[in-house]
Amino acid sequence: MTVTTTPAASDKLPSETVDAVVIGGGAAGLNGALMLGRSRRSVVVIDSGTPRNAPADGVHGLLGLDGIPPAELLHRGREEVRGYGGLVVNGEVNSVARAASTTAGDPRFTVTLTDGRTVTARRLLIATGLRDVLPDVRGLAEHWGHGVVHCPYCHGWEVRDEPIGVLAVNAASVHHALLFRQLTDDLVYFTHGTELDEPTRGRFAARNIRIDDTPVAEVMADEEGDIAGVRLTDGRFVSRRVLAVATKMQARTEGLDGLGLPLEDVPGGMGRRFASGTAGTTEVPGVWVAGNVTDPTAQVGASAAAGALAGAHINADLAVADTEAAFVAVSRADAPL
Template sequence: MVIIGGGPAGLSGAVALGRARRSVVVVDSGEPRNAPAHAVHNFLTRDGTSPAELRRLGREEARAYGAELVDARADGVQRTDDGFAVRLSTGSVVTGRRLLVTTGLVDELPEVEGLRERWGVDALHCPYCHGWEVRDRAIGVLASGPRAFHQALLFRQWSPDITLLLNGQALPEAEQLELLAARGIKVVEGRVERLVVEDDTLVGVELAGGSVHALEALVVGAPVSVRAGLLVDLGLELAEHPMGMGLYVATDASGATSLPGVWAAGNVTNLAGQVITSAGEGLWAGAQINASLIADDERDALEAYRAAR
């Protein structure tokens, strides 16, 4: 059994399969999406744990149940008579009867000077992940897609001081502007050129023309792209997300993709899932993969039994 991706989903799947006494290899390139964040939140009993520490604990737990962890990038996947062969960046190959892909996604940040350096610190994307930490502060919502209007209204729950920065996009419709005004949300036109940082703290954004709008946090609902190239190479077609968030890997209720023998879990299939959600989905996919392997084992045993008779 091969798992590609060693985040919460992949490691949870490895624990589930390891506890089911399956042979598991986890391939991980060490590039987690949440690496810049100071802490993980909404994870019961782990709230405030750093992503690196959570990953360390998860790897330790997976190893305790026999999982083999390989620090490498998966460069290619091929079907074999027995399942799959995964070619690694180290030049070696690992094989398994089933494949679980938990490679996550990448945030496609707009080109604003200083944004990438503040990402995960005071440039944020999710109110449930970071809203509490910036409550009652001056928060700007940078328009970088169709969801900015809804994000501004959503973050209003955490602070009365919200500004929608249109960043060159068109003004919202009259009815939307009325709702923003009713909620006390300011609207600022003009393109955002850079983040203004003093003493390693965000203090505002500079607009085209040189004016500065004071802020203490910036929300960016950037488009995302899933790390699903390996699955596309196997013939999978990515699906359009029903909420307009981009392309994603569609699965059935068990976590299985349309490719026989291939499952997916975590952000690669749930674009809005948080860490605890991804962990739960990895556990579920691991259990369903084990059930499919049991079915194979039963079939093989029955065939061998009949042949012996």
């Protein structure tokens, strides 16, 4: 379907079937939509406006845009998609179902929003991202994205040389500690009920990583509201300015059950994600996934790249379907009566 390049500003969904609906308007979803729009595909992006990195001050590790505020990056992305005729809609998906009129090689999907609006699409790109699940420690969640961080590449430079504590949650926390040790000489590893074998303890000692085996009871704040340290279950206070936590990362699946997309565990017990193949393909014909919903450790740049690749593959798949439909139509017209 050919579209004009007039930016779309309305939240009214089109009544005609569109080439693609992108569910999730983060870096992956918007870059997928950008590729589709530049290929003259009609595309609708549905986004709830609750990005994972909203608490962060800046996006880091993104070449040419390092430090850009997350909201500014999304604003630019939305405007670029609109510039190619794409429609970006604020809303949440209630359900997605394969339409009964689906034909072989060219499926149809009906997307229903929580406010009752619907749109039908030939292809879907799921880029809903993930939800970080923090350990149940009093005061921890209040500092998420500032004093409580998870990624040394996203936040490490900003907390360099600070007194950092690693709050262990599983075996992956050991590697977490080694990465954050690169950023500070003052690091305490709180085992918090997890196991730590003697060889690892020896390696930690060699790197001057201190170990505290008493569980953390509460994260304490100073008068300015920043992290002052942690109170342990034995009553001791350990001064820290930053806490690093490996969160459990859960793919956002709300409203998507009707697709029957398979989920799988993230290695190391780090969460759940949508299973995918090359370029974000799934077991459901016509549905692609991209970004943190299938690659929880991907940073913004990697998520955007995955979205672009998925968008290109969706356009190629549509091109094949368009050609087949045209061929069938011509063959029927030429067939003798």
